[in-house]
Every structure is written in C-alpha cells, then in structure tokens.
Amino acid sequence: MMVTDGLIEGIRQGRIPVLARAISLVENGRDGYERLLSALHPLVGRAHRVGITGPPGGGKSTLIERLVQVYRERDITVAVVAVDPTSPFSGGALLGDRIRMDSLTLDPGVYIRSMASRGAHGGLATTTREVCDVLDAFGFERIIIETVGVGQSELAIAGSADTTALVLVPESGDGVQVLKAGVMEIADLYLVNKADRPGADRLVQEVEVMLGIRRGNALRHVGPHHGPATTGSGKREAEDVSEWSPPVLTSVAVSGEGVTELVEAFDAHYEHLEQSGELERLRREGLARHTRDVVDRALSNLVWQEGDGAEILAEKLDDLASGRVSPYKIAHDIVAHLQEAPE
Ligand SMILES: Nc1nc2c(ncn2[C@@H]2O[C@H](COP(=O)(O)OP(=O)(O)O)[C@@H](O)[C@H]2O)c(=O)[nH]1
Ligand SMILES: [Mg+2]
Structure with a gap:
C-alpha cells in the first residue's frame, strides 16, 4: 500500500x-x-500515441531514433515502448534496439522501454496499454510504440494507438503481401523506408494503387452525394476534416531524410482526429475494450490463481484423459463452483 x-x-x-x-x-x-x-x-489521455509496425529489418528502430531527435529539437518529450510478442521475457531482438538508443536515454525528456511477452499475467496488448498509460500520466507528450512484425498481436498493439504507421521497404518484396494481411484496415499512414534502395518508387505506386482501389470501393457505397462541388470551398473543407486519406510517404531513416515530413504527418493526423471527433470516439472505444480486458484478466485470476479451477482440473485429469468425461463438463463444473463460492 x-x-x-x-x-x-x-x-x-x-x-x-x-x-x-x-x-x-x-x-x-x-x-x-x-x-x-x-x-x-x-492523468491519462494527454499523450499522442503513435504505433509503428512493419516487417523486421524495415528500419523502424532507426526511424524512431530519428523521430525522437526531431521531437527533442522541438522540445517535445517522447517515450518509446518497443514490443516483441514473439520473444519471451528477456527478449533478445529488442535488447539491441535498446542499446543503440542508449545515447538518447541521458536526456530526461526521452524514455525508452522494451517489453516482451511473459505468459501468465494478462495479455501483452493489455499490459502494453497499461505501460503506455503510466508514461502518459507521467506527462510524456508523444508515446511511440514499436512492434516487431505484422502478425495479429502486433497489429492489435500498434492499432490501439491513436495513429498507426506501417513501414514498408522496397527490397523485401513483401509490400503487397503485407497489405493483404489486413493492415490496410489499421494503418493511418504508409512509409516506404530505405528510399535510397532501388524499387522504392514502384512500391510507393503499388501502395497508392491499393489505397486508390479501396477508396474507390468506399465511394461506391456513398452513393450519388458526391455530385458537382456546389458553392464555396467552405463545405468542401468541412467534409475534408472528417475524411482522412492515408498518405504514402518515403524516408531514408539512416540519413534522416523524410523524418520531419513524417512528424508533420503524425501531427496532421492527430489534428484530424481531434477536429473530426474521431479521437473522442477512439478513446471511448479503447476504454471500453480495456475495461473488458481487465475483467477477463480478473476472472481468469479468480478461476486459476485464487480459486479452485486448477485443483478441480487436476482431480479430473485422469477421467478426462481416459475419455470418461469431456473438457466441457469439467469447464462447466469449474464455472459452477466459482458461482457457488462465497463472496
Ligand atoms: N539503406 C538503408 N538502410 C536502412 C535504412 N533504415 C534502416 N536501415 C538499416 O536497416 C537495418 C535494420 O534497421 P532497424 O532499424 O533495426 O529495423 P527494424 O527491425 O524495423 O527496427 C539496419 O542495418 C539499418 O541501418 C534506410 O533508410 N536505408
Ligand atoms: Mg526494431
């Protein structure tokens, strides 16, 4: 206490x-x-949270180092949370990132933390959010969440940020494949990094084409509203606020090229979220989801840690293995026991 x-x-x-x-x-x-x-x-809710995801080796950590420098030049405080759902507790891959970014950690306006999955306590996405909440309460103005890959758990983590950026690189040739993996739905902006390598322009075009196709489909559902633009530009501008077209940017993280533009795109997206009312909606949704996650975690603890769930299961394991009883019967018994329990 x-x-x-x-x-x-x-x-x-x-x-x-x-x-x-x-x-x-x-x-x-x-x-x-x-x-x-x-x-x-x-104290939570003041920070702008930015999720950065994309295939390993795409240059995310290099880019984040540069982003932090730009923010610090502008006197903006920034925390970085590097999350690796694939590695166990003392996660190796991210350790390198941490050491590389060490020069920045002498600055009290910067805080860098690596996280890896650890089985028992709740889900990694829930814990990541809670760590971000602590950083937010502490007063960091930007929180950057780096995830190592584009698997479902990474997407869930990156996608829970206010702004989500997907980093792609020309050489991996997986650009379009990545886009098909459902990332289209969560990315607010696309960054083709390693623009110094051949194929960057083509990748930008590929992404733009895919985005164009999606926008085309979206418009088809809107119907004939989008007729000739009527009177003044006022109405058009009002419409523009509620519509966000994910931009496709380029960068060379090793030289810092394109990083200022990226910072500006992040700010523009945040402004869009605020002005369109989308931020409030996102935050409400996020709080509701988090509350459900906390309930799930509490119930799970109640059954497996504090309660008799593990004991009941152990007692019935022989019957389960020999086929005399089903998993459903045991699960039912465990839940029924929980409901009977005093308190
Ligand atoms: N040529 C080139 N190499 C880059 C660029 N950005 C990052 N790299 C290199 O790509 C490798 C992977 O970078 P890293 O930031 O660790 O990628 P991450 O796994 O996405 O975090 C490193 O050797 C970087 O120096 C870039 O824009 N151009
Ligand atoms: Mg990295």
Missing part, C-alpha cells in the same frame, strides 16, 4: 527512477499495480 502511494506521488512529481519502478510493477502485475493504474487514470 505504502509502496503504491510513494509511486503515485513520485509520478506526479515527474521522477524518472519512480517511473521505472512503476512500469516494472505494472509489467509484472505485482501487488498494487491495479491500484496504481486506477489512481493515475485521471
């Missing part, structure tokens, strides 16, 4: 060592972490 009180106070005061301890507490789901998150909740 006292521990959590100290953490809350330390975070309000902006103390970095306290922040590190608070994040560890949340990441490991140790005693009091939900109390801490609950107390910090009124």
Whole structure:
C-alpha cells in the first residue's frame, strides 16, 4: 500500500527512477499495480500515441531514433515502448534496439522501454496499454510504440494507438503481401523506408494503387452525394476534416531524410482526429475494450490463481484423459463452483 502511494506521488512529481519502478510493477502485475493504474487514470489521455509496425529489418528502430531527435529539437518529450510478442521475457531482438538508443536515454525528456511477452499475467496488448498509460500520466507528450512484425498481436498493439504507421521497404518484396494481411484496415499512414534502395518508387505506386482501389470501393457505397462541388470551398473543407486519406510517404531513416515530413504527418493526423471527433470516439472505444480486458484478466485470476479451477482440473485429469468425461463438463463444473463460492 505504502509502496503504491510513494509511486503515485513520485509520478506526479515527474521522477524518472519512480517511473521505472512503476512500469516494472505494472509489467509484472505485482501487488498494487491495479491500484496504481486506477489512481493515475485521471492523468491519462494527454499523450499522442503513435504505433509503428512493419516487417523486421524495415528500419523502424532507426526511424524512431530519428523521430525522437526531431521531437527533442522541438522540445517535445517522447517515450518509446518497443514490443516483441514473439520473444519471451528477456527478449533478445529488442535488447539491441535498446542499446543503440542508449545515447538518447541521458536526456530526461526521452524514455525508452522494451517489453516482451511473459505468459501468465494478462495479455501483452493489455499490459502494453497499461505501460503506455503510466508514461502518459507521467506527462510524456508523444508515446511511440514499436512492434516487431505484422502478425495479429502486433497489429492489435500498434492499432490501439491513436495513429498507426506501417513501414514498408522496397527490397523485401513483401509490400503487397503485407497489405493483404489486413493492415490496410489499421494503418493511418504508409512509409516506404530505405528510399535510397532501388524499387522504392514502384512500391510507393503499388501502395497508392491499393489505397486508390479501396477508396474507390468506399465511394461506391456513398452513393450519388458526391455530385458537382456546389458553392464555396467552405463545405468542401468541412467534409475534408472528417475524411482522412492515408498518405504514402518515403524516408531514408539512416540519413534522416523524410523524418520531419513524417512528424508533420503524425501531427496532421492527430489534428484530424481531434477536429473530426474521431479521437473522442477512439478513446471511448479503447476504454471500453480495456475495461473488458481487465475483467477477463480478473476472472481468469479468480478461476486459476485464487480459486479452485486448477485443483478441480487436476482431480479430473485422469477421467478426462481416459475419455470418461469431456473438457466441457469439467469447464462447466469449474464455472459452477466459482458461482457457488462465497463472496
Ligand atoms: N539503406 C538503408 N538502410 C536502412 C535504412 N533504415 C534502416 N536501415 C538499416 O536497416 C537495418 C535494420 O534497421 P532497424 O532499424 O533495426 O529495423 P527494424 O527491425 O524495423 O527496427 C539496419 O542495418 C539499418 O541501418 C534506410 O533508410 N536505408
Ligand atoms: Mg526494431
């Protein structure tokens, strides 16, 4: 209890060592972490969260290093959360990123944290969100979430940010394949990195064509409203605010080329979210989803950690294995037992 009180106070005061301890507490789901998150909740919601996803080796970490530099030149504080759902606790791949970005960590306006999946406590997406909430409460103005790949869990994590960027590279030849994997639905902007390599222009065109096709389909459902643009430009501009066309940008992360434009595109998207009312909708949806996730986690703990679920299952395991009883019967018994339990 006292521990959590100290953490809350330390975070309000902006103390970095306290922040590190608070994040560890949340990441490991140790005693009091939900109390801490609950107390910090009124401070959450000020940061612009940007998810950056794309195939490994695409240059995301290099790019983020540059992004951080641009933000710092503008005196904007920034936290980076690097998430690797594929690696276990002491995740190797991201460790390299962390060391490379170490020069930045001497600056108190920058905070970099790596996260990997760890089985037991809740899902990685839920925990990532909670770590971002702590950083948000602490006062970081931008939170960049890097995910290593384009699998379902990475997409869920990156897609829960306010703005999601997909990084593609010409050489991998997987550009269009990646687009087919459902990323189209979540990306707010596309970045063709390694534009110094051959094939970058062609990839930009490919992506634009795919986006054009999607936009074409979308318009077909709208019907004949989009007639001749009537009077003044006022109405057109009002329409433009609620429509976001994902831009396709290029960059050379190793030289920093295109990074300023990327920062500006992030800002433009955030402004669009705010002005169209989309931000409020996103945040409401995110809070509802998170609440459901927290309930799922609590129920799971109730059954498997605090309750008798594991015991009941162990008792029936022989019957289950020999076919005398089904998984459904045992699951039913476990849930029924939970409902009977006092309190
Ligand atoms: N030629 C070229 N190489 C790049 C560029 N951006 C990153 N790289 C290199 O690509 C490799 C992978 O970069 P990294 O940032 O670790 O990719 P990540 O796995 O997406 O985080 C590194 O060797 C980078 O130096 C770029 O724009 N052009
Ligand atoms: Mg990386």
